[in-house]
Amino acid sequence: EAQVTQNPRYLITVTGKKLTVTCSQNMNHEYMSWYRQDPGLGLRQIYYSMNVEVTDKGDVPEGYKVSRKEKRNFPLILESPSPNQTSLYFCASSSTGGSTGYTFGSGTRLTVV
Amino acid sequence: KQEVTQIPAALSVPEGENLVLNCSFTDSAIYNLQWFRQDPGKGLTSLLLIQSSQREQTSGRLNASLDKSSGRSTLYIAASQPGDSATYLCAVVLGQGNLIFGKGTKLSVKP
Numbered sequence: 001e002a003q004v005t006q007n008p009r010y011l012i013t014v015t016g017k018k019l020t021v022t023c024s025q026n027m028n029h030e031y032m033s034w035y036r037q038d039p040g041l042g043l044r045q046i047y048y049s050m051n052v053e054v055t056d057k058g059d060v061p062e063g064y065k066v067s068r069k070e071k072r073n074f075p076l077i078l079e080s081p082s083p084n085q086t087s088l089y090f091c092a093s094s095s096t097g098g099s100t101g102y103t104f105g106s107g108t109r110l111t112v113v
Numbered sequence: 114k115q116e117v118t119q120i121p122a123a124l125s126v127p128e129g130e131n132l133v134l135n136c137s138f139t140d141s142a143i144y145n146l147q148w149f150r151q152d153p154g155k156g157l158t159s160l161l162l163i164q165s166s167q168r169e170q171t172s173g174r175l176n177a178s179l180d181k182s183s184g185r186s187t188l189y190i191a192a193s194q195p196g197d198s199a200t201y202l203c204a205v206v207l208g209q210g211n212l213i214f215g216k217g218t219k220l221s222v223k224p
Contacts, residue, residue: 040216042214092157102147
């Protein structure tokens with residue numbers, strides 16, 4: 001089944017403790033991206049990658065890192081999480097330019113205390 | 114900068130009604146447009162994808178139209194059912210592949 005897999009689904013952590021949210025897709029998509037969703041603010045893009053070793057900032061990149069060493073994986077790294085990063089996070093993938101539409105993962109609900 | 118607006122923000126209808134959700138965008142230079150459904154606390158499910166060269170797409174009781182020149186898209190839901198209750202999100206795809214979302218329309222269909 002074609003899908004985007006995120007892990008974990010739920011995560012509670014403490015301020016300052018580094019964490020990684022994994023994202024993997026099995027559709028051989030070139031394009032992958034991360035979004036956060038907050039009440040009243042909608043979905044905002046954090047980082048995106050147009051192919052292996054190519055990443056770029058989205059609208060809200062502060063406090064996040066990403067890497068794209070392999071085509072299928074695009075992990076999101078929070079080096080020193082803070083409470084304002086408490087949010088629902090989504091990973092998405094698409095073929096080049098979004099021509100076949102975007103597929104989203106099931107989401108990761110992160111709480112930083 | 115591209116902005117996507119969805120009206121209304123919330124909508125409540127009785128079961129069986131036909132309804133229209135609206136989406137507008139400020140820059141007509143889009144690659145395509147995609148409609149999603151999101152249930153509370155869940156992921157995004159793709160409903161329809163309209164390429165920039167197309168005018169509409171249909172899937173079952175759903176029909177989405179696209180008018181690039183006026184910067185508008187509509188999602189038509191026929192014979193609504195309580196199971197259609199969800200938030201519907203419109204997103205435009207820009208040339209480099211970026212996806213820009215509206216804030217959604219929360220639909221409630223009453224039995």
